[in-house]
Structure formats: C-alpha cells, structure tokens
Amino acid sequence: MIEVNNLVKRYGDHTAVDHLSFKIEKGKIYGFLGPNGAGKSTTMNMITGYIASTEGTVTIDGHDILDEPEQAKKCIGYLPEMPPLYFDMTVLEYMNFVADLKKIPKDKKKSMIAEVMEMVKITDMKNRLIKNLSKGYRQRVGLAQAILGYPEVIILDEPTVGLDPKQIIEIRDLIKSLKEKHTVILSSHILSEVSAVCDYVLIISHGKLVASDTPENLGKLAEGSNTLNLTVKGEKDKIRTALGQIGGVKNVTVADAKEEHAWNVTVSTNEDSDVREEVFFKMADAKCPILEMQSKKVSLEEIFLELTEDDKKSKTSDKKMEVNSAGEAEKILEAQNGETDKKEGEDK
Numbered sequence: 074m075i076e077v078n079n080l081v082k083r084y085g086d087h088t089a090v091d092h093l094s095f096k097i098e099k100g101k102i103y104g105f106l107g108p109n110g111a112g113k114s115t116t117m118n119m120i121t122g123y124i125a126s127t128e129g130t131v132t133i134d135g136h137d138i139l140d141e142p143e144q145a146k147k148c149i150g151y152l153p154e155m156p157p158l159y160f161d162m163t164v165l166e167y168m169n170f171v172a173d174l175k176k177i178p179k180d181k182k183k184s185m186i187a188e189v190m191e192m193v194k195i196t197d198m199k200n201r202l203i204k205n206l207s208k209g210y211r212q213r214v215g216l217a218q219a220i221l222g223y224p225e226v227i228i229l230d231e232p233t234v235g236l237d238p239k240q241i242i243e244i245r246d247l248i249k250s251l252k253e254k255h256t257v258i259l260s261s262h263i264l265s266e267v268s269a270v271c272d273y274v275l276i277i278s279h280g281k282l283v284a285s286d287t288p289e290n291l292g293k294l295a296e297g298s299n300t301l302n303l304t305v306k307g308e309k310d311k312i313r314t315a316l317g318q319i320g321g322v323k324n325v326t327v328a329d330a331k332e333e334h335a336w337n338v339t340v341s342t343n344e345d346s347d348v349r350e351e352v353f354f355k356m357a358d359a360k361c362p363i364l365e366m367q368s369k370k371v372s373l374e375e376i377f378l379e380l381t382e383d384d385k386k387s388k389t390s391d392k393k394m395e396v397n398s399a400g401e402a403e404k405i406l407e408a409q410n411g412e413t414d415k416k417e418g419e420d421k
C-alpha cells in the first residue's frame with residue numbers, strides 16, 4: 074500500500090528524518106511512536122506530499138508522491154497536527170468546501186457529507202461556526218475532512234492531543250472503527266495510546282526507526298525480560314558458569330563492581346521464571362557470597378524510553394537502529410545492560 078524507502082529530511086545541518094524505510098499494509102492501524110521532535114510530523118508531511126524529501130522515495134499504491142502527486146494524494150486523507158480549518162465557516166460550509174477540493178461528484182456529495190458527519194458525530198453542530206466549537210469538536214471536524222471521499226489511507230498526526238479523557242476515548246474508538254474500510258497511520262508520543270489503538274507500532278527516535286513490531290510482541294518483550302541485579306564476591310568465571318546453569322536464565326553479564334573482588338552481575342530470565350532462590354543456593358555452593366540482589370521487571374515504558382532516549386550512550390545507538398523485531402530488541406537491551414554495568418565499574 075505505502076512504501077517508504079530511505080527517506081531523509083534535512084533542515085540545514087539538522088537531520089529531522091534519517092534514512093527511514095518501512096512498508097504499510099492494507100487494513101491495519103499503524104502507530105508512529107516517538108518523543109517530541111523525533112520526526113513524526115516531518116515523516117507524515119513527506120508521506121502526504123505536504124513537504125518534499127531531501128532523499129528517498131514514498132510510493133502510495135505504486136504512485137510516487139512527488140512524480141505522480143495527484144494519483145498518490147487521491148489515496149490519502151490527512152489530519153495534520155493543526156487541523157486545517159476555516160474558523161469563519163460553519164461545519165457544513167467547510168465540509169462542502171472540502172468535498173469540492175476533493176472533487177467529490179455532485180450527486181454523491183450531499184449524502185457522503187451527511188454520512189461522514191454522522192460517523193464523527195458532528196451532525197448536531199453542522200450549522201455552528203467552527204470558531205465556536207470546542208477543541209474536541211474541531212478535532213472531529215478535522216477528522217471528518219480527512220475521511221471525506223473515503224480515501225484508502227487516513228493519516229492522523231497526534232489526533233488526541235489537547236483533548237479531555239472522554240474525548241480521547243471517543244476519538245480512539247472512532248479511529249479503531251476506521252480500520253474496517255481504511256488503512257490508518259497515526260502518530261503519538263503516548264505509548265498507551267499507540268498500544269491501545271494500533272496493530273503495528275513503529276518507534277522513531279532522532280529521525281530513525283529504532284523498533285517496529287506489534288504491541289503484543291513489544292509487550293512480550295517487556296514481560297519476557299525480568300532482570301536480577303546482583304553484587305557477588307568471588308571468581309568472575311565461576312559466577313558466570315554457575316548462574317548460566319540455572320533453568321530459565323537467558324543471559325548473564327558480569328562487570329566490575331565498586332568493592333574489591335566483587336562483581337556487578339545482571340541475570341536476564343524468562344518472564345515466568347523466578348530464579349532468586351536458585352541463584353542464592355548456586356552462589357552458596359560456589360562459595361561466592363551475594364552482597365546484594367535486586368529483582369527488576371522491565372516495563373514496556375522502559376523499553377520505549379531506552380529506545381528513544383537521548384544519545385547519551387552513543388555506543389549503543391548504532392545498534393538500536395538495527396532493531397526491527399522483539400527478538401532483536403531483546404538482544405540489544407541485554408547488550409545495553411552489560412555495557413551499563415561495565416560503565417559503572419569503570420567509573421569507580
């Protein structure tokens with residue numbers, strides 16, 4: 074349906090979108106997730122042909138957005154971050170205006186406008202001036218103009234920003250209902266929103282794709298990554314070997330600790346494995362006393378934060394870019410844990 078290949082947008086020296094590639098399939102809801110300034114709006118503006126890319130291509134149903142803009146744009150309905158509304162028009166006048174812009178045939182115009190207004194629940198407001206509408210209703214009118222003409226793809230930039238909780242739930246339900254007939258791409262910086270609404274999540278940080286998977290798989294990744302942080306005294310290899318023998322342990326990293334002859338050890342386990350007792354007995358058998366033990370469950374929020382954090386750990390940022398499945402992300406998180414531990418040791 075949509076193919077984005079090596080998309081780049083530079084503003085002077087600043088790279089807002091950095092070699093982004095992905096495919097969007099029909100009939101699903103896709104979520105662009107990323108902190109403010111990650112490049113979500115810039116990407117959406119390029120997909121919709123609102124701004125040109127510096128490099129790379131976007132094709133929609135086989136039409137390049139820059140070479141065949143009319144055919145490509147026909148397939149898209151777009152709700153930008155700031156809905157393009159005319160405040161001095163009534164809702165109905167505005168809908169007619171948009172229908173004419175979209176070249177909706179005259180014989181279908183009236184019924185389609187009525188249908189879309191009913192869908193987004195603005196029929197009661199049709200004679201109200203847009204400037205007199207609440208933020209929630211303005212957002213609905215924005216959504217209505219995106220849906221009008223029933224384009225195959227509907228792109229929504231931060232569709233629930235500034236709405237109250239009730240309006241957020243209503244707009245989310247509406248977006249979910251669009252899936253029956255449309256492919257939807259929405260952007261958000263709210264993890265829970267994307268998990269609640271989307272079939273597939275693309276996490277963007279500093280203009281790069283750092284992870285993409287279903288919310289379930291990203292969730293499994295979070296649930297599946299319990300971690301034990303230990304400080305253990307003894308021989309490094311002995312500790313590693315003994316811990317590695319415990320069932321359910323996926324990974325063991327050992328790094329320098331503050332205390333002499335002690336190590337910071339991170340043990341990653343499967344989601345349902347509680348290995349604390351076994352770790353205790355194994356270390357006792359190996360005569361390696363445990364000085365500290367802390368159990369930690371990695372949440373989806375933490376994974377999101379890890380993946381989108383500022384490039385403090387530039388060492389790991391290149392690896393992050395390669396993440397494109399839960400499995401790979403898991404490996405990288407484990408690697409990052411190891412590096413963090415080492416860093417702590419090196420500092421002391």
Ligand SMILES: Nc1ncnc2c1ncn2[C@@H]1O[C@H](COP(=O)(O)OP(=O)(O)OP(=O)(O)O)[C@@H](O)[C@H]1O
Pocket residue numbers: 084087088089107108109110111112113114115116154262
């Ligand atoms: N016209 C522009 N000129 C210069 N820099 C820009 C321009 N538009 C966006 N940027 C920069 O590009 C980066 C990405 O911005 P973008 O608006 O795409 O992010 P975003 O993920 O949509 O964030 P937000 O949720 O805050 O809108 C930011 O650093 C922003 O300052």
